[in-house]
Amino acid sequence: MRLVGALLLLVCTACSSPASPDLPKRSVPCVAGFTCTTLRVPLGVDNQTLDLTVAAADNVDAPRGVLLMLTGGPGQPGVPLLPRVRDNLHPEVLREYRLVMFDQRGTGSSGINCASLQTAIGGSDFLTAPAGTIEDCAQRIGPGLGHYGTPDTVEDIEQLRRHLGVERLTLNGTSYGSFTAAQYGLRYPERVASLVLDSVVPHKGFDPFGADLMAATGGVLEAACRQDPACTSDPVADLAWLVENGSVDGTELMESLSISSLNTVNPSLKGIPAKLHAARNGDDAALKEFFQTVTSRRIRYDELSAGLHIATLCSDLRIPWTGGRTDALETAVRRLDPKRLYPYDLETARRQLIVDGCLRWPEARMSTYPEADQLLPRTLILHGGNDLFCPVEWAQWQKAHTRSAELVVIPGSGHGVQRDPRGLEAARTFLLG
Numbered sequence: 527m528r529l530v531g532a533l534l535l536l537v538c539t540a541c542s543s544p545a546s547p548d549l550p551k552r553s554v555p556c557v558a559g560f561t562c563t564t565l566r567v568p569l570g571v572d573n574q575t576l577d578l579t580v581a582a583a584d585n586v587d588a589p590r591g592v593l594l595m596l597t598g599g600p601g602q603p604g605v606p607l608l609p610r611v612r613d614n615l616h617p618e619v620l621r622e623y624r625l626v627m628f629d630q631r632g633t634g635s636s637g638i639n640c641a642s643l644q645t646a647i648g649g650s651d652f653l654t655a656p657a658g659t660i661e662d663c664a665q666r667i668g669p670g671l672g673h674y675g676t677p678d679t680v681e682d683i684e685q686l687r688r689h690l691g692v693e694r695l696t697l698n699g700t701s702y703g704s705f706t707a708a709q710y711g712l713r714y715p716e717r718v719a720s721l722v723l724d725s726v727v728p729h730k731g732f733d734p735f736g737a738d739l740m741a742a743t744g745g746v747l748e749a750a751c752r753q754d755p756a757c758t759s760d761p762v763a764d765l766a767w768l769v770e771n772g773s774v775d776g777t778e779l780m781e782s783l784s785i786s787s788l789n790t791v792n793p794s795l796k797g798i799p800a801k802l803h804a805a806r807n808g809d810d811a812a813l814k815e816f817f818q819t820v821t822s823r824r825i826r827y828d829e830l831s832a833g834l835h836i837a838t839l840c841s842d843l844r845i846p847w848t849g850g851r852t853d854a855l856e857t858a859v860r861r862l863d864p865k866r867l868y869p870y871d872l873e874t875a876r877r878q879l880i881v882d883g884c885l886r887w888p889e890a891r892m893s894t895y896p897e898a899d900q901l902l903p904r905t906l907i908l909h910g911g912n913d914l915f916c917p918v919e920w921a922q923w924q925k926a927h928t929r930s931a932e933l934v935v936i937p938g939s940g941h942g943v944q945r946d947p948r949g950l951e952a953a954r955t956f957l958l959g
Contacts, residue, residue, distance in 0.1 A: 596703030672891025776874025793940030
């Protein structure tokens with residue numbers, strides 16, 4: 527799915543309290559049919575705590591137990607998205623399950639707000655952060671810097687399960703939420719009834735250079751062109767030419783193309799090949815407008831926290847150049863195969879947020895993961911054929927490393943498959959089966 531000096535002033539409401547797993551009885555404004563409370567969890571440093579908002583449906587005796595929906599990012603809150611998630615789920619699923627969502631640590635209105643970084647990159651995975659913004663954000667978070675990794679959130683989910691008073695959870699996670707759900711399943715397999723992993727980030731993690739994603743871009747663009755009778759150009763060659771000749775910023779292209787592949791935006795990628803071809807031929811007006819309108823720069827911290835995003839990624843990923851080790855980064859770049867990155871290039875790989883940002887991120891506590899490599903719970907894996915955030919190869923890897931998995935790849939669908947009626951029906955069938 528992001529503090530002034532050494533205090534987590536913007537993240538928690540009771541930082542001076544002793545670490546306690548208590549679920550306060552204080553209720554907060556909530557969606558009709560749900561009860562909202564706060565779950566207090568230990569931050570993991572200096573006896574400080576975090577208060578996480580939880581929304582739980584009022585059908586406490588739902589026959590199939592709790593369905594915990596996990597949002598993406600990392601950096602998205604859960605509770606503000608509850609009305610949209612509820613309205614998108616099949617009514618029978620809502621009757622059979624008790625729907626629960628929560629604001630993961632560092633997210634939401636009380637989450638990490640690194641204002642300069644947020645203004646510069648919003649919710650982006652790819653854009654290069656301006657000088658000073660990464661460093662300022664790390665300083666703002668302070669001593670808790672290394673306590674926003676996915677394993678920390680996994681322990682928060684376990685605290686939540688206990689307070690809900692249930693033996694097992696059904697977890698449904700999209701994008702980064704799929705990674706969190708899988709990590710919980712690896713850590714607490716006996717506590718999981720089943721998993722829905724949508725637009726999969728594989729539980730082994732991923733290459734911070736995004737080579738898999740870059741390599742998959744060509745096939746997705748070719749498929750989009752074949753499906754559009756108006757497409758008469760070669761969008762892959764056009765994209766490669768624009769990047770190679772410095773006509774566009776490769777990270778800008780990755781940003782806007784990936785956002786287009788969301789199922790709520792333009793999963794068919796209709797019209798994009800024409801923009802690329804026109805720009806290659808000297809008319810870049812449409813492409814520039816595309817960059818301006820299809821961007822995550824305007825996303826607020828309480829919608830997706832840029833600070834939490836970078837804090838989690840730099841903690842979760844095994845990045846040897848964190849803390850300014852430029853030599854380690856340059857060694858890693860030299861090992862990249864440029865052909866594997868096509869239609870992008872080495873410069874695009876080097877300048878991405880995760881790569882350049884983690885170089886400038888201080889060394890801190892790193893995430894540790896369960897030793898198990900195979901995911902044991904019954905699992906549905908959903909993936910869109912046009913997903914430009916997560917390549918379909920990630921879903922295939924996840925299926926191969928899950929004991930009991932069904933993989934559904936939906937052609938022409940994009941990122942967030944349960945926003946596609948076909949994906950929603952597949953999830954309904956699995957959850958009610």
